Amino acid sequence: MIRLHHVPGARSFRILWLLEELGLDYEVQNWRLDDGSTRSAAFRALSPMGRIPVLEWDGLTISESGAILQTLLERHPDSGLAPAVTAPDRPRFLEWLHFAETQAPILEQLNIQHIFLRPVEARSPVLMKLLTKRLEVTMKVMETALENRKTLMESGFSGADVMLGFNIPAVFRFVRRDSYPRLSAYAEAMAARPAYIRAMARAGADTLYTRDFYETPNV
Ligand SMILES: N[C@@H](CCC(=O)N[C@@H](CS)C(=O)NCC(=O)O)C(=O)O
Known part of the structure; x- marks a missing residue:
């Protein structure tokens, strides 16, 4: 069982995209950052840091998108998405x-x-x-x-x-x-x-940016 704790637009998209690249089955549990739910005891039990993403995977619960990605790739060494641990690169x-x-x-x-x-x-x-x-x-x-x-x-x-x-x-x-x-x-x-497009379809709408571009003030 793989369950990704996700917020549309958040770094959990990295994991959604990777899960699609790896062709794995997973479920997504959506959270919001603006309703206090990630400060709840239920969420803190999953992620003491209170951050998204969190991945639950066969009894393992892990935060930090980089650590999750590295763990997934180490457990799928044939994916071709990471050099072997001893490879020069x-x-x-x-x-x-x-x-x-x-x-x-x-x-x-x-x-x-x-x-x-x-x-x-x-x-x-x-x-x-x-x-x-x-x-x-x-x-x-x-x-x-x-x-x-x-x-x-x-x-x-x-x-x-x-x-x-x-x-x-x-x-x-x-x-x-x-x-x-x-x-x-x-x-x-x-x-x-294709994996990015599939991940976008599951990710949900990111409502953070309401403008295409945010101008840097000229100071
Ligand atoms: N280095 C962490 C950062 C995680 C992080 O800050 N996630 C944001 C969403 S993209 C978050 O949960 N923010 C909630 C907060 O700052 O309280 C990672 O890569 O997973």
Whole structure:
């Protein structure tokens, strides 16, 4: 039995997408982040950190999208979605995997600054600008990596693309695509994968972003 605890638009999409890539049967339990339910005792029993995603899998309950993804791939070594533990490119794979959680918290902070923080006077244009610049640094790393290949790993599509591919649509809410043609094409290629499309169909609507683009204040 595999049960994914999920919120539309949240990092649990990475796991939904991976489960589809692996062709596994699973159920999805939906939660909301705006009704206090992830602070309930029932949810804290699953995830003491109170965060989404959580995966229940044959008696194991595990949080942290990167750890869940790595565990699933280690238990499906024939998937071709991760280099073997002793392979020379394994460290590079792990580097990308964890880099996704260097980039995602910058997005989280931008969401707070542009969308959540009230009153609006509490928002900081200087911080918005700084965060956008930090986001661009992470994007440039990816743009450079994609210079001679279509995936983050030279060996082809992998779990690293699932971790970071999830981030990219949100990245383009804050930084225009024009300077990132390869990253833009990469986002489109990821979104065209059949497993991604199936995962989107199960994910439910993300209602976070009400604008296509959030302009960085000119300060
Ligand atoms: N590093 C964690 C981050 C998990 C995380 O922060 N998830 C968000 C949703 S994308 C969440 O649960 N937020 C609720 C909160 O911050 O209280 C992971 O990759 O799973």
